[in-house]
Amino acid sequence: MSEQAIAFIRNNQAACLAQLKDFLSIPSISTQSEHQADMQKTAAWLTATMEAIGLQHVQIMPTAKHPVVYGDWLNAGPDAPTVLIYGHYDVQPVEPLDLWESPPFEPTVRGDNLFARGATDDKGQLFVHLAAVNALLKTEGALPVNVKFILEGEEEIGSVNLEAFISGHLELLQADCALVSDTPIPSPDQPAIVYGLRGLALFELDVRSAQRDLHSGQYGGVVHNPLVALAHLIAKMHTENGAVTIPGFYDDVVPLDDEEARLLDEQPEAYLAETGARKLWGEAEFSPNARTGARPTFEVHGIVGGYTGEGSKTVIPAAATAKLSMRLVPNQDPDKVAAQFIKYVHQLAPDTVEVAVRRYDWGPAALIDRHDPAVQAAAAAYKKSFGRQPLFVREGGSIPVVTMFQQHLHLPVAMMGFGLTDDNLHAPNEKIHLPNLYRGMEAAIHFLKEYAHRK
Amino acid sequence: MSEQAIAFIRNNQAACLAQLKDFLSIPSISTQSEHQADMQKTAAWLTATMEAIGLQHVQIMPTAKHPVVYGDWLNAGPDAPTVLIYGHYDVQPVEPLDLWESPPFEPTVRGDNLFARGATDDKGQLFVHLAAVNALLKTEGALPVNVKFILEGEEEIGSVNLEAFISGHLELLQADCALVSDTPIPSPDQPAIVYGLRGLALFELDVRSAQRDLHSGQYGGVVHNPLVALAHLIAKMHTENGAVTIPGFYDDVVPLDDEEARLLDEQPEAYLAETGARKLWGEAEFSPNARTGARPTFEVHGIVGGYTGEGSKTVIPAAATAKLSMRLVPNQDPDKVAAQFIKYVHQLAPDTVEVAVRRYDWGPAALIDRHDPAVQAAAAAYKKSFGRQPLFVREGGSIPVVTMFQQHLHLPVAMMGFGLTDDNLHAPNEKIHLPNLYRGMEAAIHFLKEYAHRK
Numbered sequence: 073m074s075e076q077a078i079a080f081i082r083n084n085q086a087a088c089l090a091q092l093k094d095f096l097s098i099p100s101i102s103t104q105s106e107h108q109a110d111m112q113k114t115a116a117w118l119t120a121t122m123e124a125i126g127l128q129h130v131q132i133m134p135t136a137k138h139p140v141v142y143g144d145w146l147n148a149g150p151d152a153p154t155v156l157i158y159g160h161y162d163v164q165p166v167e168p169l170d171l172w173e174s175p176p177f178e179p180t181v182r183g184d185n186l187f188a189r190g191a192t193d194d195k196g197q198l199f200v201h202l203a204a205v206n207a208l209l210k211t212e213g214a215l216p217v218n219v220k221f222i223l224e225g226e227e228e229i230g231s232v233n234l235e236a237f238i239s240g241h242l243e244l245l246q247a248d249c250a251l252v253s254d255t256p257i258p259s260p261d262q263p264a265i266v267y268g269l270r271g272l273a274l275f276e277l278d279v280r281s282a283q284r285d286l287h288s289g290q291y292g293g294v295v296h297n298p299l300v301a302l303a304h305l306i307a308k309m310h311t312e313n314g315a316v317t318i319p320g321f322y323d324d325v326v327p328l329d330d331e332e333a334r335l336l337d338e339q340p341e342a343y344l345a346e347t348g349a350r351k352l353w354g355e356a357e358f359s360p361n362a363r364t365g366a367r368p369t370f371e372v373h374g375i376v377g378g379y380t381g382e383g384s385k386t387v388i389p390a391a392a393t394a395k396l397s398m399r400l401v402p403n404q405d406p407d408k409v410a411a412q413f414i415k416y417v418h419q420l421a422p423d424t425v426e427v428a429v430r431r432y433d434w435g436p437a438a439l440i441d442r443h444d445p446a447v448q449a450a451a452a453a454y455k456k457s458f459g460r461q462p463l464f465v466r467e468g469g470s471i472p473v474v475t476m477f478q479q480h481l482h483l484p485v486a487m488m489g490f491g492l493t494d495d496n497l498h499a500p501n502e503k504i505h506l507p508n509l510y511r512g513m514e515a516a517i518h519f520l521k522e523y524a525h526r527k
Numbered sequence: 528m529s530e531q532a533i534a535f536i537r538n539n540q541a542a543c544l545a546q547l548k549d550f551l552s553i554p555s556i557s558t559q560s561e562h563q564a565d566m567q568k569t570a571a572w573l574t575a576t577m578e579a580i581g582l583q584h585v586q587i588m589p590t591a592k593h594p595v596v597y598g599d600w601l602n603a604g605p606d607a608p609t610v611l612i613y614g615h616y617d618v619q620p621v622e623p624l625d626l627w628e629s630p631p632f633e634p635t636v637r638g639d640n641l642f643a644r645g646a647t648d649d650k651g652q653l654f655v656h657l658a659a660v661n662a663l664l665k666t667e668g669a670l671p672v673n674v675k676f677i678l679e680g681e682e683e684i685g686s687v688n689l690e691a692f693i694s695g696h697l698e699l700l701q702a703d704c705a706l707v708s709d710t711p712i713p714s715p716d717q718p719a720i721v722y723g724l725r726g727l728a729l730f731e732l733d734v735r736s737a738q739r740d741l742h743s744g745q746y747g748g749v750v751h752n753p754l755v756a757l758a759h760l761i762a763k764m765h766t767e768n769g770a771v772t773i774p775g776f777y778d779d780v781v782p783l784d785d786e787e788a789r790l791l792d793e794q795p796e797a798y799l800a801e802t803g804a805r806k807l808w809g810e811a812e813f814s815p816n817a818r819t820g821a822r823p824t825f826e827v828h829g830i831v832g833g834y835t836g837e838g839s840k841t842v843i844p845a846a847a848t849a850k851l852s853m854r855l856v857p858n859q860d861p862d863k864v865a866a867q868f869i870k871y872v873h874q875l876a877p878d879t880v881e882v883a884v885r886r887y888d889w890g891p892a893a894l895i896d897r898h899d900p901a902v903q904a905a906a907a908a909y910k911k912s913f914g915r916q917p918l919f920v921r922e923g924g925s926i927p928v929v930t931m932f933q934q935h936l937h938l939p940v941a942m943m944g945f946g947l948t949d950d951n952l953h954a955p956n957e958k959i960h961l962p963n964l965y966r967g968m969e970a971a972i973h974f975l976k977e978y979a980h981r982k
Binding site: 102103104105164165167228229230256270272274281282283284285286287288289290291292293294295296297299300302303304306307308309310312314343347348349350351352353354355360363364367369371372373374375376377378379380381382383384385386387388389395397399422423424425426432433467468469470493496497498499500501 | 558559560619620622683684685711725727729736737738739740741742743744745746747748749750751752754755757758759761762763764765767769798802803804805806807808809810815818819822824826827828829830831832833834835836837838839840841842843844850852854877878879880881887888922923924925948951952953954955
């Protein structure tokens with residue numbers, strides 16, 4: 073029944089690849105204001121593409137920052153279920169640029185991979201669904217279910233305006249399930265469905281001492297160096313064993329039940345090979361999969377302040393700022409954890425410096441019912457396209473939209489991803505594995521058929 | 528006897544200022560390779576100026592990096608003493624640029640101050656001596672002593688090639704004393720002679736974990752974040768009281784004798800006003816002056832690694848690097864202290880990360896005999912031009928050349944500076960106080976006369 077659409081995908085790989093390269097060549101970096109116009113350009117690229125495919129009600133819908141792109145196909149009839157397909161067209165920054173083997177916005181095929189910023193996260197995976205819908209409409213003239221696309225431009229900055237957008241468009245976004253492809257699978261032969269995601273809370277921690285940068289010879293020994301004070305604060309956030317020391321941090325963490333603990337222990341542990349780390353780190357009493365999937369963490373992403381250019385400058389900076397985040401697990405309240413952190417920082421800070429904490433976005437963790445028809449349809453679709461039953465995993469990353477779909481639209485969310493863990497997500501040389509890309513398009517076709525059948 | 532030369536200085540202030548502005552407008556940043564050509568241009572500016580003044584043997588003398596500019600006037604005769612005048616024509620980097628009220632290389636007068644990078648450190652102070660020699664030669668046709676200028680281009684990068692240069696030109700640089708104007712005085716009404724300087728040892732400390740940048744959601748909790756590991760290492764270098772914890776660090780520090788302890792306690796303590804810090808920091812059992820002048824310190828100047836741009840990027844960087852330095856006091860051996868530090872870092876580092884320490888320049892501390900004729904001539908010159916006896920201070924900064932002059936040329940060094948402590952040395956809005964600049968020129972004339980007389 074899907075044969076024609078599958079054949080269409082297989083016969084049009086070159087055209088698909090060219091179109092995806094075009095999409096990836098626009099530097100849609102949502103966090104950098106110099107790319108404002110590129111965000112608009114990417115949204116316009118999407119609407120043109122969606123209209124060409126045959127989607128309806130295609131529109132760029134403004135938010136307080138970067139717009140949402142919407143389009144639908146609702147001709148399956150009122151009795152057919154509706155699938156809300158989510159993706160995000162914004163990407164991460166590309167620094168450090170000198171580590172890219174080909175420029176991040178000049179998509180380049182090497183071997184079986186397509187290299188570009190956004191190749192896997194998430195422009196490439198979003199494109200999978202556009203290609204699947206296109207194949208079905210071109211070959212069968214119809215889809216087996218109603219489909220709505222919601223394509224976001226702010227995922228990499230914490231989906232800061234999406235919640236307001238969703239709660240302002242509850243009718244428009246009404247559906248029976250949501251489908252999200254923004255998660256990795258362990259290998260090209262082993263698909264995986266994510267049923268748990270960690271939450272995220274982002275902070276900046278400022279430490280200020282003098283009113284101006286000072287010469288370390290003249291003032292070293294009498295003025296507290298904010299970089300040193302900041303290092304002391306950061307060092308106090310973890311025990312040597314990797315546990316977070318913020319009082320109350322683990323209070324609301326729910327212990328794994330036996331089935332889950334078994335599931336998480338059973339999964340492949342390729343962390344050393346994937347990362348090249350000499351040894352794993354973290355809470356030794358939990359398995360690595362449990363640590364990334366079911367334990368909250370505290371990380372430092374960068375420290376701003378002082379001299380970081382070529383050579384040396386013997387300065388005591390006036391201030392230093394750490395970019396921080398916490399990954400949260402189900403049942404942890406981001407507001408409560410943030411308050412605990414802020415209180416702790418102020419308790420620890422010596423009176424020789426001023427400290428300030430800025431929260432700038434956050435979302436709670438999510439858990440999905442593994443037995444929902446949408447999740448089961450995704451499992452069947454994977455089996456047909458990848459030839460193997462998927463694993464069920466709890467993923468360490470955060471996709472705020474999943475929680476929003478649960479809370480505001482009461483939707484089950486099927487997380488059916490096509491990236492690989494070595495796709496260099498958020499890093500130089502981001503890529504997508506081309507066989508996964510094309511099998512992903514077939515899986516997306518199977519999903520729509522399977523879901524029509526099961527619901 | 529100096530009246531004509533002094534009058535010449537007073538009548539030619541505008542021309543002097545215009546010439547200094549021209550000198551300051553060349554961005555001679557020695558640490559940044561993009562300014563290589565500017566360094567050459569600055570050296571050429573100096574040779575042209577020195578020849579116009581009437582100096583002889585003026586030449587640009589290459590080193591492994593930035594050249595030394597040399598010139599002399601030796602017609603005072605074999606019985607007259609010879610003064611070796613040192614200055615450096617290189618300057619510090621200018622970041623953060625947005626904090627400058629006028630561009631760093633567009634010298635601008637506001638009120639009594641001339642603002643530009645290098646205004647006080649050290650192009651402005653070096654220029655004082657060129658102007659003084661010019662005034663004497665223009666009015667008297669001769670100098671009371673023989674004079675040799677050695678003008679360096681690498682002071683801000685630790686004078687890395689100067690020691691080889693000096694030991695390769697012992698004959699050329701032979702003199703009876705050295706005169707260095709590269710230190711601040713407490714106020715326009717209170718001159719000060721520096722008789723002690725701290726040494727400097729610069730390091731970079733690398734911490735590496737994974738082979739590539741990682742997504743903090745996927746790997747947070749299992750891979751040691753190098754920024755967190757680095758913060759733990761840095762935090763272990765100081766007690767909460769500000770004492771350095773490196774084993775053996777204070778072993779060779781000589782306690783202050785009673786006269787010195789009194790001298791250091793008596794000096795003005797304007798640290799809070801100068802810096803705007805809310806409270807002083809550091810070893811409470813020593814006075815602030817003793818802490819900057821007579822105690823070694825450990826500082827962090829910047830941390831490289833992770834994301835420091837606008838907004839957020841939830842990355843676990845593959846590596847992080849801290850730019851570090853130690854200020855050393857007399858009797859501390861930089862090699863010994865460096866070895867202690869490197870050993871300590873390797874002892875502290877957990878096996879989840881790789882650490883490496885790079886030393887990139889260093890020099891020991893210096894102490895000068897306060898009763899030497901050169902130091903006494905400087906005191907007399909200050910009294911005549913500033914109207915007040917100078918203080919004798921131990922300065923926290925490091926001027927590697929002072930030690931080199933002591934060790935290789937066996938010269939007493941008179942440190943007679945004209946900068947102020949609020950001149951924003953190494954910081955945005957560097958300036959020189961114009962009344963100090965002009966009085967400095969008079970002091971320089973008096974010094975040459977006084978030294979001829981005393982020696």
